[in-house]
Amino acid sequence: MATIGQVLQRHELIGNLVGRELRARYKQSVLGMTWSVVTPLINTLLFTFVFNRVAAIPEPRNAAGQAIPYALFVYVGTMFWNFFAAGLSSGTDSMTSNLQLLTKVYFPREIFTLSAIAARVADLGFSFIVFVLLMASFGLTRHLIFSWTMVFAPFILLIQMVLMLGLSFLLATVNLFYRDVRFIIGLVLQVWVFLTPVNYPLSKFLSSTHHHAALTWVYLHLNPMTPLMMAYQHLILNMDTPGITLLSLWGLVAGSAALSVLVLLLGYSVFVKYEGAFAEAI
Structure with missing residues (x-):
């Protein structure tokens, strides 16, 4: 088990591994890191067509x-969401993709x-630049009013990264022994995105399940990504959800933060417990 200080002392190694990951991911790619922007844009067009045009879900306010x-x-x-899904996938493979280094010093x-x-995080940064351009464009053409509260979005991102780190420690450990995990998590993420208000407003889900209180409770309290998405939408888009007060929203976010910390403690404890057997699993 390494201390925080020991990890921070290796900041140069972390930087080198990050650089290697980025170079390997976009090696021999014509568009390079532009793909980190193209992918969410294409997904946005697709889901806007499906949910707004085909399913006729109205624009939120x-x-x-x-x-x-x-x-x-x-x-x-x-x-x-792409940051969450891609980070979780990379985190799951973080041990198996570095097998040679695991056996060295x-x-x-x-x-x-x-x-x-x-x-x-680099991909998220590029995506955010495009968002700023979109925000400026819609602000000028449709006179949208954005809130200064978006400056607090990094605190929500921190909670999300705690959740990602905890899940990644757990999944990376299990994946080292059972390589099926990487395929299972891919399927789970495909389902999870539709169980989270990423591409549809939460109000749409609440109106469809108002007779199923237990299902609504599970959706709001046991899916830590639901309150985080709601918080992003509120802080960045100045968007409120009918039936969810601000007090309720921040209570849900606090619950998500607590659950994320528990996941981190669980994931890291499993990681530490089996760390000594990593070499045997290779």
């Missing part, structure tokens, strides 16, 4: 009563998982 362009709403959710094994998630 902000606190000022203005209609939020559905594409902008979807892009915000997609941007943070010892250094904190936590570095592999940390660097895998850190490499995805």
Whole structure:
């Protein structure tokens, strides 16, 4: 078990692993890191067409009563969900993709998982630049009012990264012994995204399940990504959810934060317990 100080002392190694991950991912690619922007844009167009045009889900509204362009709403959710899904996938493979280094001179094994998630922060950064451009465009053309509260979004991102790190420690450990995990998590993420208000407003789900209180409770309290998505939408898009007060929202976010910390403690304890057997699993 490495201390935080020991991990921080290896910051140069973390930087090298992040750089290697980015170079390997976009090696011999014509568009390079532009793919980190192209992917969420294509997903945004697809889900806007499916949910807004085909399913006829109306545009959500902000606190000022203005209609939020559905594409902008979807892009915000997609941007943070893609970071979550890609980070979790990379975190799951963080040990198996560094098998040669695992058998060499010892250094904190936590570095592999940390660097895998850190490499995805670069993708999120590029996606956010595009969001700023979209926000400026819609702000000018549709006179949308955005809130200064978006400066607090990094605190929600921190909670999300705690959750990602905890799950990654757990999944990376299990995946080292059972390589099926990487395939299972891919399927889970495909289902999970539709159980989270990423591409549709939470109000749509609540209106469809108002006769099923237990299902609504599970959706809001046992899926830690639901309150985080709601918080992003509120802080960045100035968007409120009918039936969910601000006090309720931040209570749900606090619950998500607590659950994320528990997941981190569980994931890291499993990681530490089996760390000594990593070499045997190779």
